[in-house]
Amino acid sequence: MTDMLVRLYDLPDAAGWYRAVAATGVTLRRARAFETHTVAAFAREHFSAKWVSEVEVALSRQPVACFIATRDRLILGFACFDVTQRGFFGPTGVAEGARGQGLGKALLFKSLEALRELGYAYAIIGGVGPKEFYAQACGATEIPGSDPGIYGDILP
Numbered sequence: 001m002t003d004m005l006v007r008l009y010d011l012p013d014a015a016g017w018y019r020a021v022a023a024t025g026v027t028l029r030r031a032r033a034f035e036t037h038t039v040a041a042f043a044r045e046h047f048s049a050k051w052v053s054e055v056e057v058a059l060s061r062q063p064v065a066c067f068i069a070t071r072d073r074l075i076l077g078f079a080c081f082d083v084t085q086r087g088f089f090g091p092t093g094v095a096e097g098a099r100g101q102g103l104g105k106a107l108l109f110k111s112l113e114a115l116r117e118l119g120y121a122y123a124i125i126g127g128v129g130p131k132e133f134y135a136q137a138c139g140a141t142e143i144p145g146s147d148p149g150i151y152g153d154i155l156p
């Protein structure tokens with residue numbers, strides 16, 4: 001569970017990826033406070049209780065620190081940022097049936113752009129699972145000595 005570093009001052013233009021996602025009928029937007037229960041239920045059903053905790057923190061902030069992908073009023077994926085620790089990206093997840101359609105990458109870039117807007121020069125992907133996804137999508141590199149990082153003593 002290593003952390004990865006992303007150079008926010010060097011992000012590629014994501015407009016084309018957003019257009020491609022929009023063309024499939026998917027909306028990318030910030031979640032709204034009154035949708036907290038829906039996003040939390042999605043995180044619980046598809047992922048974990050720990051991610052529910054982080055989603056709830058993300059949606060308690062203004063502006064909300066969580067982007068979602070929706071189609072036909074259903075949530076397909078989410079991405080939080082600046083929640084686990086300052087400057088961290090995550091957690092993020094796309095429903096299994098909606099993977100491989102560019103949603104994960106689009107949610108990642110929405111969040112990275114938001115972190116850049118907040119004034120960060122670098123983002124940290126905390127406790128990475130799919131390293132190749134982040135390396136390929138945004139040029140993320142592993143941070144030496146970051147395993148287990150902040151995840152060494154986790155309550156159940």
Ligand SMILES: CC(C)(COP(=O)(O)OP(=O)(O)OC[C@H]1O[C@@H](n2cnc3c(N)ncnc32)[C@H](O)[C@@H]1OP(=O)(O)O)[C@@H](O)C(=O)NCCC(=O)NCCS
Binds near residue numbers: 090091098102104
């Ligand atoms: C990781 C995750 C969010 C990716 O979502 P997704 O919508 O399937 O990703 P995308 O369709 O946007 O993929 C973008 C690119 O990354 C690649 N990619 C996707 N998942 C990958 C993985 N696990 N490993 C390597 N490459 C991956 C895709 O092939 C695609 O490549 P392309 O641009 O050359 O076509 C999704 O697989 C997921 O929810 N996984 C479980 C939860 C998880 O691990 N979250 C991350 C915790 S750090």
